[in-house]
Amino acid sequence: MNPYTISQEKLPELCRQVRRDILRMVHAVNSGHPGGSLGCAEFFTALYGTVMKHTPSAFTMDGMGEDIFILSNGHISPVWYSILARTGYFPVAELATFRKLNSRLQGHPATAEHLEGIRVASGSLGQGLSVALGAALAKKLNGDNRYVFTLHGDGELQEGQIWEAALAAPNFKADNLISTVDWNGRQIDGDTEKVMPLGDLKAKFEAFGWLVFVIEKGNDLAEVTAGLQRAVEAAGKGKPVMNLMRTEMGAGVDFMMGTHKWHGVAPNDEQLQNALSQLPETTFGDY
Amino acid sequence: MTTYESKGNKDTRSGFGDGLTELGRTRKDVVALCADLIGSLKMDTFAKENPERFFQTGIAEANMIGMAAGLTIGGKIPFTGTFANFSTGRVYDQIRQSVAYSGKNVKIAASHAGLTLGEDGATHQILEDIGLMKMLPGMTVLCPADYTQTRQATIASAAWEGPVYLRFGRPAWPVFIPEDMPFEIGKAQLLSEGTDVTIIACGHMVWLALQACEMLEKEGISAEVINMHTIKPLDSAAILRSTAKTGCVVSAEEHNIWGGLGESIAALLAANKPVPQEFVAVNDSFGESGTPMQLLEKYGLSAERIASAARRVIERKA
Numbered sequence: 001m002n003p004y005t006i007s008q009e010k011l012p013e014l015c016r017q018v019r020r021d022i023l024r025m026v027h028a029v030n031s032g033h034p035g036g037s038l039g040c041a042e043f044f045t046a047l048y049g050t051v052m053k054h055t056p057s058a059f060t061m062d063g064m065g066e067d068i069f070i071l072s073n074g075h076i077s078p079v080w081y082s083i084l085a086r087t088g089y090f091p092v093a094e095l096a097t098f099r100k101l102n103s104r105l106q107g108h109p110a111t112a113e114h115l116e117g118i119r120v121a122s123g124s125l126g127q128g129l130s131v132a133l134g135a136a137l138a139k140k141l142n143g144d145n146r147y148v149f150t151l152h153g154d155g156e157l158q159e160g161q162i163w164e165a166a167l168a169a170p171n172f173k174a175d176n177l178i179s180t181v182d183w184n185g186r187q188i189d190g191d192t193e194k195v196m197p198l199g200d201l202k203a204k205f206e207a208f209g210w211l212v213f214v215i216e217k218g219n220d221l222a223e224v225t226a227g228l229q230r231a232v233e234a235a236g237k238g239k240p241v242m243n244l245m246r247t248e249m250g251a252g253v254d255f256m257m258g259t260h261k262w263h264g265v266a267p268n269d270e271q272l273q274n275a276l277s278q279l280p281e282t283t284f285g286d287y
Numbered sequence: 288m289t290t291y292e293s294k295g296n297k298d299t300r301s302g303f304g305d306g307l308t309e310l311g312r313t314r315k316d317v318v319a320l321c322a323d324l325i326g327s328l329k330m331d332t333f334a335k336e337n338p339e340r341f342f343q344t345g346i347a348e349a350n351m352i353g354m355a356a357g358l359t360i361g362g363k364i365p366f367t368g369t370f371a372n373f374s375t376g377r378v379y380d381q382i383r384q385s386v387a388y389s390g391k392n393v394k395i396a397a398s399h400a401g402l403t404l405g406e407d408g409a410t411h412q413i414l415e416d417i418g419l420m421k422m423l424p425g426m427t428v429l430c431p432a433d434y435t436q437t438r439q440a441t442i443a444s445a446a447w448e449g450p451v452y453l454r455f456g457r458p459a460w461p462v463f464i465p466e467d468m469p470f471e472i473g474k475a476q477l478l479s480e481g482t483d484v485t486i487i488a489c490g491h492m493v494w495l496a497l498q499a500c501e502m503l504e505k506e507g508i509s510a511e512v513i514n515m516h517t518i519k520p521l522d523s524a525a526i527l528r529s530t531a532k533t534g535c536v537v538s539a540e541e542h543n544i545w546g547g548l549g550e551s552i553a554a555l556l557a558a559n560k561p562v563p564q565e566f567v568a569v570n571d572s573f574g575e576s577g578t579p580m581q582l583l584e585k586y587g588l589s590a591e592r593i594a595s596a597a598r599r600v601i602e603r604k605a
């Protein structure tokens with residue numbers, strides 16, 4: 001059903017283009033969150049390029065008969081905007097308006113400007129899992145057998161509302177809910193282990209009643225794709241599904257990796273050129 | 288002066304419960320969520336008749352609001368039910384981002400608002416909720432006057448596109464709004480015509496405003512009584528039409544003086560044609576334990592206080 005214009009063979013190249021887009025977008029306005037965005041490039045490429053059943057050219061709010069995606073950690077909007085544009089939700093040229101006045105590409109995702117692909121605002125953390133749970137239950141009420149996907153930051157799991165939703169989803173048997181945590185171990189103030197350790201996440205979600213899988217190489221496109229497909233196969237069996245996906249914040253740009261420093265800081269001109277030189281141009285072309 | 292008879296006492300929350308029951312039978316797109324207060328919110332019948340469309344969320348209001356926002360994505364019209372305090376202050380950011388900013392069609396049903404919650408005391412008696420909700424862009428704020436009107440407002444909320452905050456209360460209260468009086472969101476009701484002073488009230492205070500009107504009538508003062516069941520969008524035309532005639536206004540609400548109906552009226556008048564205004568409201572204070580009537584008396588929310596405010600404001604007319 002997917003009317004993809006992008007062949008599966010070209011997805012690694014698309015993933016590299018998404019990284020270029022992220023860097024150029026945040027550089028252009030000297031603001032935004034490149035670190036987490038870069039770390040999730042493979043996730044978004046796999047989800048929108050292979051795993052989800054969706055129709056980018058005919059976006060509807062209710063997404064009836066389609067898979068839908070809710071981004072809970074809204075600050076990584078650059079990676080989401082890039083994949084939405086690159087898969088055909090809105091013109092690629094619009095990426096140039098990111099965070100600028102009168103843009104539909106707000107700093108954090110919003111619905112007020114009717115940007116195709118976005119169904120709820122996010123940015124204030126911890127709310128997306130609840131919204132996704134409601135959307136998943138609406139799908140069940142509507143007899144719609146498709147899935148609701150979500151992505152969360154690991155630091156975001158410090159919000160209490162996440163655990164309210166984590167408790168509720170298995171109780172409501174939301175087995176059409178497939179969530180993923182971007183488990184990069186870093187947040188604004190430093191390593192998650194130092195700021196507020198999350199402990200044994202797998203055991204925690206399992207204790208709450210989820211089916212939990214670990215994707216060890218979250219920056220390996222083939223492995224992320226396989227991990228998400230495994231989650232889809234595991235869905236529909238009475239339990240919501242959680243992927244704990246280990247990623248590297250800043251992945252793809254050597255000087256942005258191994259630190260939390262690039263969580264919410266844009267590269268300067270020189271740093272941008274250095275970063276882009278590590279991500280050669282693609283046939284998709286820059287926006 | 289038009290007089291209204293009380294047909295007996297009934298709680299406004301039962302009006303919500305009965306309205307929701309009717310919606311359950313007439314609209315398949317209406318769903319309901321409740322955070323462990325089914326009995327208090329009178330949601331029992333809806334829950335029993337529509338188990339697949341009812342979600343007991345437990346004591347987790349933030350998740351309840353988020354779930355409601357998500358249910359709208361699939362085209363549902365969700366009603367969330369809990370006390371007014373837990374419907375607003377506790378979940379302000381969830382309402383702000385996932386509901387209001389996202390333009391979601393969620394109906395927030397808030398019971399036990401104001402002092403008349405009674406003995407539980409100030410932790411539960413929210414007096415700031417109207418202000419919190421009316422400040423959110425796109426939020427509609429309703430505060431119906433009695434059982435009948437709360438039932439009507441509940442049904443009207445489902446047909447109204449966009450987020451709605453529906454405020455009602457706990458105690459048994461006079462039922463006086465005629466069944467055949469049309470209810471329209473955003474359209475104030477002129478309950479009694481008068482010429483000397485305009486009294487604009489919402490919620491439980493509407494009945495007390497009518498009592499005050501009768502007291503004033505005996506003194507030869509002709510008061511006009513307006514039921515402002517919709518605080519946002521405010522029926523500006525109805526207010527300006529009335530104050531143009533009477534030249535002064537008393538606002539009456541079971542809410543803090545800051546942020547409520549009176550403040551909305553004052554802003555409207557200041558920007559258009561200022562007239563003297565007196566505020567019958569809680570004077571920037573929390574509540575306390577007591578019976579509903581004791582609390583209304585102590586915090587100055589009585590028919591007598593509305594009448595004395597009317598006498599004062601008439602004196603202030605130029």
